[in-house]
Amino acid sequence: MQAYRAALLSFHDDGSARYEPDGLLVVGPDAAGRKVIRAAGAHAALAGNYPGVHVTHLPGRILAPGFIDLHLHFPQTDVIGSPAEGLLPWLEDYTFPHESRFSDHAHAVAMADVFLDELLRNGVTTALTFCTSHPHSVDALLEESERRGLRMIAGKVLQDRHSPDGVRDETEQSLLDTEALIRRWQGRARLGYAITPRFAPSCTEAQLRGAGELAARYPDVWIQSHVAENRDEIRWVHQLFPHARSYLSVYEDFGLLRERAIYAHCIHIDDTDRALLRASGAAAAVSPTSNLFLGSGFFDYEAARRAGFRYGLASDVGGGTSFSPFHTMLAAYYVGREGQTKIGVSLAPQDLWWQHTAGAAQALGLEGVIGNLRPGCEADFVVLDPQATPLLARKTAHARNLDELLFSMIVLGDDRVVEQVAVDGVITSRRKAAAA
Template sequence: MKAYRAQLLRFDAQGQALYESDGLLVTGPGSDGVRRVIDAGAYRAVAARHPGVPVTHWQGRLIAPGFIDMHVHYPQTDIIGSPADGLLPWLTNYTFPAEMRFADPAYAAEIAHVFFEELLRNGVTTALTFATAHPASVDAFFHEAQKRGLRMMGGKVLQDRHSPDGLRDETEQSLADTEALIRRWHGKDRLGYAITPRFAPTSSEAQLRGAGELAARYGDTWIHSHVAENRDEVRWVRELFPQSRSYLSVYEDFGLLRARAVYAHCIHLDADDRALMHASASAAAVSPTSNLFLGSGFFDFGAAQAAGMLHGLASDVGGGTSFSPFRTMLAAYFIGREGQSKPGLSLAPSELWWLHTGGAARALGLQGCTGTLATGTEADFVVLNPDAIPLLARKARRAQNLQELLFALIVLGDDRVVERVVTA
């Protein structure tokens, strides 16, 4: 066993923050070889329960759960910060040309390496990730994640229409490739497969139907796509699927709404859509920096909360403008003040943090597994140094309570604050 002494932030199953100004985290190997939290809490009480366990002291540091990114595109690492007039022009001018290169396994491996370096540099220990339409891109992603011992989910993009040559796949082959990749990677070490239609407009009815059949056959896989990000996109879906009640209902019609189904954005939903998300246990991956960058709109946190709709935070790189959870949480705070059904909504700093850790884990169907540092969970955590940035150091020293400390980190923090990342 190993023990670490520092300030300690954890969460209970309801999302309440648990904080110790002098805490101790004790970890040890589980029966599956994954390191888990054995005990955590106030230093004096926890240390007394584990005499003889060596303690690493991190004075002035904060131990917190590793961040979870609910929606990110690893093939778009190199196009972050590319200017565009909106979602559809951005896809045409930057995204599709970049993704065509992932037919080359060597190039896919190169970008996968850079991607994971960026995730870990920013304290992200788990992510649900798009690959491209090429099976080689999925293999590169999982090889790199497995080498690093990380908990990661991802999958081959399904797009058999309205896509350029070099990305458009053939319907039957795309489904056969998906099933082969599920069998190759799902459940290996800490890896999970995500059945990944790009979004409804780029999949034929036959491909969506096949994806739903795979989702039923492999019930513990993830489903990962986009919905209701942009008004032009919503209009396009209405034209393509006139028989469906809404954009979200398209996925329901093909058996693609269930637990572990994660849909990025979910901006332009109505009350019936949110009720459907709740009833199906599907989750929204809220991508605030991407939504601001592309001018897509504002996720309605108040309406989502009222509907009991699962949701958590995501970077959505490369539409998102930063891998940093601090930037994502700050953008979510801004969005939480705009376009809301509940006027004057203000997301508390600990709530923002929860949505990027334990809340994201719950939305992904990983509750009790990671994201909280509760006893028995996997020991993925970050060690944060508020002294890494002079202005943040001044602000943190003057914090009167946990909310002020967390908000100072959210507003002023960046990758320099992430001093260590420890994975299970």
């Protein structure tokens, strides 16, 4: 076993934060040999229970759960910061050309290294990500994730229509490939598979029907797609699926709404859709930097709370503008302020942090497994330096309470705050936070 002495940030069942200014985190194997958190709490209360266990002292640092990114695109790493008039032109001009390059297996392997390095640099220890329509893009990412011991969930994109050569797949073969990938990767090491229709307009009814059949056959796999991101996209969906009540109900009609189904954006939905999300157990991946960048709209936090469905935060790289959870949390704060209501909401710092950790784990159906520092949780955590830059150090030094401390890091933080990252109980990244 190993122990770490520092401040500890974790979460209660109601989403509120628990903070121990002088805490002890004890990590060790469980009965199955997995590295898990064995104890977490006040140092004074726990230190005597673990004689002989080596303690790493981290003064001035905060141990927090590794961040969880509920939605992003592995092959769009190089698309970040590409200018466009909106979602659909952005897809045509940048996304599809970049994704077509993944037909080259060597390119997919090289990009897997880049992508995972960026996640870890920013303290993201679990992600739910799209690959491309090429099956070996999944293999490249999950092979490297397995080598690093990461918890990663990924899926081959399904898109058999309205897609250019180089990324469009063939209906029957795409479903065969998906099932083969499920059998290869679901439940292997810390990996999972997600059935991944790109979005309803990119899939024929036959492909969506086949995806739903696979989802029924393999209830433990995840499902991921997009819904109601952009008004032009919604009009297109209504033309293609005229008998569907709404964009979201298209997925329901094909058996793709259930527990472990994550739908990115969920901006332009109504209360009937929100009730459907809650009843089905599906969750929303809120992607504020992407929505702001592409001018798509604002997630309605107040309506989501009223309906009671699950949601969490996502970077949505490469429509999103950063891998940094701090940038994502700050953008979510802006979105809450603007909202779809006249007043808007002021999202509490603890709530923003919960959305990127324990709340995201709940959305994935992995509550109690990741996203928290509780006994039994997998030992994925970050070592944060609240004095990583001079301005941040000045701000956090004057924090009067936990909300002020967390909000200072949300507003002023970036990857420099993430000093170390532990994956499966092993420190995988050691770096001194920059002093400027």
